[in-house]
Amino acid sequence: MKDSLFLVILIFLLSCSGKKPGYENEILWDTWGIPHIYADTDSSLYKMMGWAQMRNHGNLLLKLYGEARAKSAEYWETDPEKDILLHQTGVLDAADKVYTRMADTDKRVLASFVAGINAYAARYPEQLDARYRKVLPVRPLDVVYHTFRVMYLEFLIARNLRPAREWSAGSNAWAINGSKTASGNAMLLANPHLPWNDFWLFFEAQLIKEGNSLYGTTLVGLPTLGIAFNENLGWTHTVNTLDNVDYFEISIKGDSYLLDGNYQPMDIDSATVWTGSERLLVQKKRTAFGTIIEERGDKALAISWPNKDGVLDPISQWRAMGEADNLEEFQAALDRNALPLFNVLYSDREDNILYQFGGHVPKKNGDWGKWQELQTTSSSKELWDGLYPAAALPRYTNPSSGWIQNANDPPYTSTFPAAIRPSDYASHIAPNSMGFRPQRSAKLIMEASNLSLDEFIALKHDTKSELALRLMDDFEQLKTATRDSLTLAALQVLTDWDGSFDAGSTGAVLFHRLIGKLGVSGYFAEPWSPEKPLKSPDGLKDRRIVLEAISQVARDLVRQLGRLDPAFGDYFRLKAGAQEFPGNGGPNRLGLFRTVEYAAGEDGRYYSNAGETYVCAIEFGSTVTAKAILGYGNATQPNNPHVGDQLALMASKQLREVWYTREAQESNLERIEKEIEM
CATH class of the missing domain: 3.60.20.10 (Aminohydrolase, N-terminal nucleophile (Ntn) domain)
Incomplete structure (x- = not known):
């Protein structure tokens, strides 16, 4: 009888608390360094999310928030260009407005997130580089600044600025x-x-x-x-x-600009950027065409981007x-x-x-092509x-x-x-x-x-180049257009190849160099057509140009590497942290679904620096099943064992099981952290 009464009381107490037996506010860290965060409120959930990000990325996170404040020059004596742009373009002003208008529930999320960040920094200051600790304490507004810096300045504005136009998302x-x-x-x-x-x-x-x-x-x-x-x-x-970033060349006179035949006053205020040695005054000049980022005589360049009103x-x-x-x-x-x-x-x-x-x-007024160009105008008809x-x-x-x-x-x-x-x-x-x-x-x-x-x-792990496959019949035909033995040998390497960019592929290096010389377009006889979307462009416009390129690339390759058919993975490498493996996958411009971008190293090899990052495949059945990988690992903090620890899987074209359930997480557990201990 007593045992039955005790069970009834226990069930009643658990139902009143709203918690399940064994449920606590805690982080279950799995053996890949991924936090599975259990919480009974949003406040606890996001506090632990902030804590978890600090454990794996503390130095990076603080650096990013310092940059988002437009204080990187002040903190670390770096080039103040990005600090100036954050003010000049109005990105930080828009972030201020968004934060002011946020619902209380969303503000509590941010407050909880930064509480976890600051709590980790207070508990483990020795884990953080001293040069980044000066950013502390982190404020909720810093999260909004960072969001707007990444979303608007980096994803949108920066990729439209001339110095960054080779960036390819x-x-x-x-x-x-x-x-x-x-x-x-x-x-x-x-x-x-x-x-x-x-x-x-x-x-x-x-x-x-x-x-x-x-x-x-x-x-x-x-x-x-x-x-x-x-x-x-x-x-x-x-x-x-x-296309939601546009540039306008407008006429100015002093602090006025021309609009529909009349000069209108600019809306002007300023901000200060500190460097290690001086204070820079940044003027923010707003017009109906956008914020002015450059002036030359009686002309100015204005940039328009969305959500400036926050x-x-x-x-x-x-x-x-x-x-x-x-x-x-x-x-x-x-x-x-x-x-x-x-x-x-x-x-x-x-x-x-x-x-x-x-x-x-x-x-907008006009078609896509028109708005890829600088708009020289003073007419309100061109305003968004x-x-x-x-x-x-x-x-x-x-x-x-x-x-x-x-x-x-x-x-x-x-x-x-x-x-x-x-x-x-x-x-x-x-x-x-x-x-x-x-x-x-x-x-x-x-x-x-x-x-x-x-x-x-x-x-998903297919490594074939659609561009290479499109050109294979042309390479075969080119064999009849030359008697040069080296050029013929190069064409044979290309036509024996299956178009794959795997570690052992023996035509991929030659093709990579050939397209580096030719480019991906301009030599096709038939342009892309919406009537033949998967079969165009096609055919060569001028075979002589392609043959000359093959001949030159073949000679360079033999002189530098001693052969026409080196294995791709010998010269293209996957690298993250201390981990390094033969590469597979290749550049976006070559038409590979498995996209990996490589940068030249000082040793003559090429090393991965972009492309395949997070991969997750999910099946939605009666229960959800998923496999995933984060190729460079889930951490950047020095001495964290999860820097680059997933790269071996990436190199072998594997995904790992997603440990979605509590049972799976407990079977693959690295550590548990309780919120009460944070």
């Missing part, structure tokens, strides 16, 4: 429904491509609270997961082909996306349209798949007329094909038969084209059927 994504899978379950592939350093780095984590277990990744320094899945649904992003909050949208339980709730989160850019691809356990061309897309709502942008669900892909191509080539058409939208929203990597992506997924999750993953 990339990502792959697939969403397929049960018509393409063996199980009848929908699947999703998340595969972003970004540089392997600094503010581009991802942090992988799981956020678990009552009713929601969200697993995925975010950029270091952000509190919310940006690419993620829960038991019911998941989404990923790719950088999309939107109305749209990307942090709260990502949180709403992660808390959605079904397609309707997820679409409601997307309708906020608070993310400044990104395509969204989505799958769920109800067998729905979705594509959304997201972002702050301005309404607000932003399109999400519902007016390219979007669809459940195409008849059963699949959606995106590899940074425009929305109109995301499935075949096409679910949407360019004529359905204003021409300045997006161009209509399809590069070689998107073509490879579409061919791989459209031709597949009856896929298991492992087969889906194997398909």
